[in-house]
Amino acid sequence: MIVTEGLSKQFDSFLAVDGVTLQVGAGEVLALLGPNGAGKTTTVRMLTSILRPTSGWARIAGYDVVGQPTKVRASVGVLTEQHGLYGRMPAFEYLDYFGQLYGMDLPTRRNRARQLLGEFNLATVEQRRIGQFSQGMRQKLALARTLLHNPPVLLLDEPTSAMDPESARLVRDAIRALRSAERAIVICTHNLAEAEELADMIAIIRRGKIIAQGSPDALKHSLLGPPEYQVRLGSPQNLRNLKLPLGLKVSEWGPDWLRYQTVHPMQENPIVLRSLLDQGLPVVSLEEVPRSLEQVYLQAIKVPQGAEVLRAE
Secondary structure, eight states, X not given: OEEEEEEEEEETTEEEEEEEEEEEOTTOEEEEEOOXXXXXXXXXXXXXXXXXXXXXXXXXXXXXXTTOHHHHHHHEEEEOSSOOOOTTSBHHHHHHHHHHXXXXXXXXXXXXXXXXXXXXXXXXXXXSBGGGSOHHHHHHHHHHHHHTTOOSEEEEESTTTTOOHHHHHHHHHHHHHHOBTXXXXXXXXXXXXXXXXXXXXXXXXXXTEEEEEEOHHHHHHHHHOXXXXXXXXXXXXXXXXXXXGGGOOEEEEETTEEEEEOSOHHXXXXXXXXXXXXXXXXXXXXXXOOOOHHHHHHHHTTSOTTOOOEEEO
């Protein structure tokens, strides 16, 4: 659904996007992460045929972003940080207007508008002027507009920004439901917990260049090492000189807990547990230590500029 190769954009002497290569298949959600000014928005603008690439190429739903811009724009739904909402228009009239721009017939666009307003809990305010909406209500209306023509590609920039927790959950559930065999989704977000919850694949961009790409689990393994496990004991113990079987080493410890890493937990954890019990230690639990996408992101941006792109399968 989305394919780019060496996609670059230069403004005079400033290289905003540097050789971005991505593939997002139908049914996949890609989270594009990076600091402000990293090139996320410029990349999205090239994918929607708003900006012409300086070099490289991109195709959306099989259409070339330079050679077939009209087809590309008809195939994408775009949610940007600047919503472009018309404050004097009522919500229903606004969606109906955009349905006309998309070439939808009258019954289809009005049924679709009412369906989306209902899904986003905006049906009771469909005749209210948008200028009277809260920030969260505006965000939901902008997302409804994005989905109006049922596009096969969604490009969502900060889809839950400025939303209360309940509305943000509604939008995340909607994005999850939109994943299908016919649709690809790209999310640009600073909410790393949201990215981890929704995305199949992660791409981290810094200074216009992709520096790491892969599934969340694969990136965790590549950047943070093998999974880490914690053993919690029923009482404080002297663990400083404790030896684990299989050549494993204690990486951290406290008065009543210890941690270690293992590449083969299914085979090695039972052996570790038996060894600790045989040594008379009062084991209460053994569980994997959670590792977040935030840890992955912070580790990735420490990689020196110019280093080879990390592609974690």
